[in-house]
Amino acid sequence: MDLDAIAARLGVPVEDVERVHQLAGDRPSAPLPARADAPVILDRLAVRPDDAAEIMAGWPDPDSPLWTPELRWLLDRSIALVRADLGGHGWLSPGPELPRERGPAWQHLYVYAYLALVDVARGYHRDHGIPDAVSWLSLADLGRNLAIDRRMRREGWPVMQSWLTLHVRGSVYELGRLQHHPGDGAIGLHVPDTGPLTPEAVAASLDDARAFFPRHFPDEAYTAFSCGSWLLDPQLREYLPEGSNIARFQQMFELDPYQEQDGPDADVEVLRFVFRTLSTPLDQLPRRTVLQRAIVDHLRAGRHWHWRHGRFPI
Ligand SMILES: CC(C)(COP(=O)(O)OP(=O)(O)OC[C@H]1O[C@@H](n2cnc3c(N)ncnc32)[C@H](O)[C@@H]1OP(=O)(O)O)[C@@H](O)C(=O)NCCC(=O)NCCS
Structure with missing residues (x-):
């Protein structure tokens, strides 16, 4: 060969x-x-x-x-x-x-x-x-x-x-609103692009997971839900209303201290998840929603988005 x-x-x-x-x-x-x-x-x-x-x-x-x-x-x-x-x-x-x-x-x-x-x-x-x-x-x-x-x-x-x-x-198991990804003692949460992230839908999905993993993987022990995402960047709260779904999602988590190298470049990931492009110049991106305006204005002000990790007990 x-x-x-x-x-x-x-x-x-x-x-x-x-x-x-x-x-x-x-x-x-x-x-x-x-x-x-x-x-x-x-x-x-x-x-x-x-x-x-x-x-x-x-x-x-x-x-x-x-x-x-x-x-x-x-x-x-x-x-x-x-x-x-x-x-x-x-x-x-x-x-x-x-x-x-x-x-x-x-x-x-x-x-x-x-x-x-x-x-x-x-x-x-x-x-x-x-x-x-x-x-x-x-x-x-x-x-x-x-x-x-x-x-x-x-x-x-x-x-x-x-x-x-x-x-x-x-x-990866899709249970209602969230995808659940077990590993390292915690169930990692992923948020697919399937509509609003309402607190009710999130709570129902977490409840499903609490029953699902002990039933189907009785030999594996999970004590926390975890997430790594641009969605957990507290800077978003400078722009989003208190009652927004993203703000309420953030409230569930205890964040790990921020470490710059700990995950992908969030300035790129926000473009992926909010605009579905990696290469469009900032001044050509749409400004239809409060989040879209926030992402672009933050970057144009010379600031950066952070990829954050957080968890909460099961
Ligand atoms: C996570 C997600 C479902 C949250 O959407 P949501 O439930 O509408 O969130 P909020 O209620 O907090 O939205 C607040 C504002 O941001 C806007 N917004 C939220 N997510 C948006 C997105 N991906 N693109 C554009 N605008 C978005 C909302 O329209 C709203 O603005 P408006 O009041 O001007 O309409 C959505 O961002 C999404 O589908 N993202 C793609 C998947 C993803 O990022 N997964 C995580 C990967 S690490």
Whole structure:
């Protein structure tokens, strides 16, 4: 196996290919669903018709000329790499960031890996007695992410390709309004882009989680809910009304002391989550909501947003 040649043909750093080779080794991969079953599965995963059409167009049939040997190698080993960490809770890159504009196989390689792993994740969910509805709803974050990435003109994908490995490793559960991500003694909370974050919806989701984890993961002990987010930056309260959902969400948490290196750059993350762009100049961003105006005015004043971590007891 010539890893240098694979890296050169994929147009990615050789270290990234060596990492895949090391982590995947000769561990088992998993087959993709049959092409004929794919439309129904994509629909269950909330993949929108425009994204589903692209995915079907690049389908890795054994005789597809779109799939060169190195792309097939990467797909197979990426599946093995993620599968090897089934049940793992950490952030995991499934492989190198690809030049996705090179074609449909390149564009959605990690989506095909996700599809191969859906069956593996479903088996893991079954072993833990996870209800079917929670299993599918949690996995359907794929469709939501693909739609957001399209909105972001593909700027969002490098983060999403790692984020989505959590779902297929059985480490993200969508219970009502929030996604719950266990690990390190705490249940991490993620807020998907699904409408207002009302305190009632948050409380109901937390209650669901309090019952869900002891029932389905009785061997794991969680004593706190935790969150790391731009949403927890107290500076937001300089701009948002007291009764806003974000302010009320913040009130639940005890914050860790601020450390600059402790998480992603919040100046970038606010652009991702509030404007769904990473590259639009500040003076061209919309100013429709109080939050949009706050984000831009704060940055234009030379100030910075902070990524903050917080927790509260279960
Ligand atoms: C988290 C989220 C649901 C909060 O929305 P919300 O419940 O409407 O929040 P608030 O009630 O505090 O909103 C206060 C103001 O900010 C605006 N606002 C909140 N989130 C916004 C967003 N993502 N984009 C633009 N404006 C937003 C609201 O419209 C409101 O302004 P208005 O009174 O001028 O209409 C929303 O920001 C969202 O969907 N974010 C994307 C996902 C995310 O950021 N997850 C966390 C990742 S770490």
